[in-house]
Amino acid sequence: MSALLDIRNLHVTFGAGPDAVQAVRGVTLKVAEGESYGIVGESGSGKSTVLRAICGLAPTSEGSILLGGSELTSPRRADFYRRVQMVFQDPYASLHPRHTVDRVLSEPLAIHGFTDREARVEQALTDVGLGPSFRFRYPHQLSGGQRQRVAVARALILEPRVLLLDEPTSALDASIQAEVLNLLDRLRTERGLTYVMVSHDLAVVAHMCDRLMVMQHGQAVEELTRGALRARAATTDYTRQLLTASHGYTKAAS
Amino acid sequence: MSALLTVEDLRITFPTRQGPSEVVRGVSFTLGRERLGIVGESGSGKSQTGRALLGLTPPPGTATAKRLEFDGIDLRSASPKQWRALRGGRMSMVMQDPKFSLNPVMTIGRQIMEALAFHGRSSRAEKKARAMAMLEAVQIRDPERVFRAYPHELSGGMGQRAMIAMMLVTEPDLLIADEPTSALDVTVQIEVLRILDALVTDRGMGLIFISHDLRLVASFCDRVLVMYAGRVVEELKASELDRAQHPYTQGLMNCLPKIDNDTRPLPTMTRDASWAL
Numbered sequence: 365m366s367a368l369l370d371i372r373n374l375h376v377t378f379g380a381g382p383d384a385v386q387a388v389r390g391v392t393l394k395v396a397e398g399e400s401y402g403i404v405g406e407s408g409s410g411k412s413t414v415l416r417a418i419c420g421l422a423p424t425s426e427g428s429i430l431l432g433g434s435e436l437t438s439p440r441r442a443d444f445y446r447r448v449q450m451v452f453q454d455p456y457a458s459l460h461p462r463h464t465v466d467r468v469l470s471e472p473l474a475i476h477g478f479t480d481r482e483a484r485v486e487q488a489l490t491d492v493g494l495g496p497s498f499r500f501r502y503p504h505q506l507s508g509g510q511r512q513r514v515a516v517a518r519a520l521i522l523e524p525r526v527l528l529l530d531e532p533t534s535a536l537d538a539s540i541q542a543e544v545l546n547l548l549d550r551l552r553t554e555r556g557l558t559y560v561m562v563s564h565d566l567a568v569v570a571h572m573c574d575r576l577m578v579m580q581h582g583q584a585v586e587e588l589t590r591g592a593l594r595a596r597a598a599t600t601d602y603t604r605q606l607l608t609a610s611h612g613y614t615k616a617a618s
Numbered sequence: 619m620s621a622l623l624t625v626e627d628l629r630i631t632f633p634t635r636q637g638p639s640e641v642v643r644g645v646s647f648t649l650g651r652e653r654l655g656i657v658g659e660s661g662s663g664k665s666q667t668g669r670a671l672l673g674l675t676p677p678p679g680t681a682t683a684k685r686l687e688f689d690g691i692d693l694r695s696a697s698p699k700q701w702r703a704l705r706g707g708r709m710s711m712v713m714q715d716p717k718f719s720l721n722p723v724m725t726i727g728r729q730i731m732e733a734l735a736f737h738g739r740s741s742r743a744e745k746k747a748r749a750m751a752m753l754e755a756v757q758i759r760d761p762e763r764v765f766r767a768y769p770h771e772l773s774g775g776m777g778q779r780a781m782i783a784m785m786l787v788t789e790p791d792l793l794i795a796d797e798p799t800s801a802l803d804v805t806v807q808i809e810v811l812r813i814l815d816a817l818v819t820d821r822g823m824g825l826i827f828i829s830h831d832l833r834l835v836a837s838f839c840d841r842v843l844v845m846y847a848g849r850v851v852e853e854l855k856a857s858e859l860d861r862a863q864h865p866y867t868q869g870l871m872n873c874l875p876k877i878d879n880d881t882r883p884l885p886t887m888t889r890d891a892s893w894a895l
Contacts, residue, residue: 406803407774508660537659537830539887542873546883564803571875571884594878609804610877612837613811 367394368432368558369418369526375426376413376582387413389582390427397525400552400559402573404566404606410582411562412453415528418560419450431526446476449519453531455511459503465489465514466499472522488517492547509540516547527552529561533568545572566610570594578603622792622824623649623671626685630666630848633678642666642681643848649792653818653825655839655856657832657870663848664828668794671826672711673701689791707737709792710785715801716777720769726753726780727765730787737788752787753780756813775806779813786817792824800829811838832859832870844870847894866893 376388388410405411416422420440452458492513533541630642642663670681713719730749753761756779799807852864869887
């Protein structure tokens with residue numbers, strides 16, 4: 365199986381001179397078509413920056429990103445966004461407060477010259493389990509879970525092949541998180557989508573992804589499969605620490 | 619076990635255009651020198667409960683109770699002067715995000731010393747010594763630097779430790795921690811909890827730990843109150859959480875993804891209207 369997304373030795377540096385911050389330092393990963401790939405790490409580990417670099421939202425200072433075998437250009441071309449879309453962490457911040465759901469969903473369609481927008485908007489809302497009655501609401505009239513569903517609908521309305529998920533449930537309550545994860549799982553099975561999902565929660569990534577990478581200080585610490593994670597076959601101390609921490613509080617020092 | 623804090627029928631009401639809205643509806647519990655967890659999802663009234671215990675219900679909200687007693691003091695009729703002596707002195711609160719609850723234009727050291735100056739008299743040198751000792755107690759490796767640092771110069775975990783140091787330096791009897799570790803990374807989270815745990819055990823404090831994370835609360839506290847729509851729907855020992863009776867508690871437990879088992883789709887909660895009654 366050839367890799368759909370191929371990232372080779374990616375470096376991302378912000379700023380220049382003595383204040384330069386190397387957010388990502390040499391990350392290499394391959395994601396096959398239809399696969400679900402997770403990136404886990406703590407804040408500042410550079411996991412979100414990797415996603416943003418794929419989208420062209422963060423500058424690539426070294427290395428290359430290939431999609432379907434061809435290297436991506438900067439700035440990204442319009443057809444890139446037809447194939448790759450992103451869902452952001454905070455649904456309270458990522459939706460325009462003064463645009464209705466209809467406007468949020470129609471705008472990408474207008475940009476990419478889609479016809480029968482009306483039907484597509486309604487279909488997208490139905491697909492994420494909201495229904496057409498939500499079409500003319502504003503974000504403040506929706507709950508957190510509903511907003512995140514709108515954000516997923518917005519990403520999916522262009523029928524992309526790859527979905528980049530940046531902590532899609534960390535701003536949501538546990539019971540709502542379960543609903544959104546189920547939705548993402550169902551959409552992937554139905555449409556054969558490829559996911560790259562970033563999260564700080566090992567359990568969420570283990571549930572959603574076949575393979576995952578653990579990141580720390582901008583570097584990949586370890587790459588392992590879901591099976592290896594379940595078997596606790598982590599080879600580095602850092603991954604083991606994360607595994608212990610994900611079980612909750614323990615009295616004795618680990 | 620003598621009760622440190624007794625709460626009976628606590629109600630918090632906010633006026634809205636549609637008439638008064640009761641966000642906490644008759645919460646009762648007693649607290650000894652133990653770790654009590656309050657768990658619930660957003661809007662369940664858990665944070666408002668914590669704030670009301672310190673008389674910090676934001677106006678125009680009002681808190682009423684049949685009984686609200688801290689160590690024999692009736693908090694309902696406490697004067698502003700009594701409140702000032704209690705808050706920060708005998709009962710204090712750690713908030714969620716150190717970024718918003720530390721004074722950005724004051725060094726950490728001055729903020730800790732201010733707390734000491736407010737509650738009791740001591741010399742400057744003595745205050746500094748106590749502040750430094752406290753910073754060491756919350757396992758800050760370089761207390762000298764942190765003492766002189768401004769909040770923006772610290773990481774989230776450091777800031778939260780400094781906040782805990784400030785709240786504990788007056789040696790309170792009761793600490794209310796409102797999501798003290800939610801803004802922190804998992805590994806840092808465990809360290810901060812260890813510090814809290816040690817301090818509660820060594821000093822015999824009472825701790826109210828408010829969180830949305832049932833798994834964390836269950837592993838950290840002795841007893842758990844589960845809140846839903848302003849009410850305590852279930853109270854149980856943390857060790858017996860897997861024997862929870864209420865469907866809401868069970869739902870909260872089940873809907874979390876687990877590393878070891880692959881339930882797909884995840885069980886979701888069907889909220890019964892009768893839970894909110």
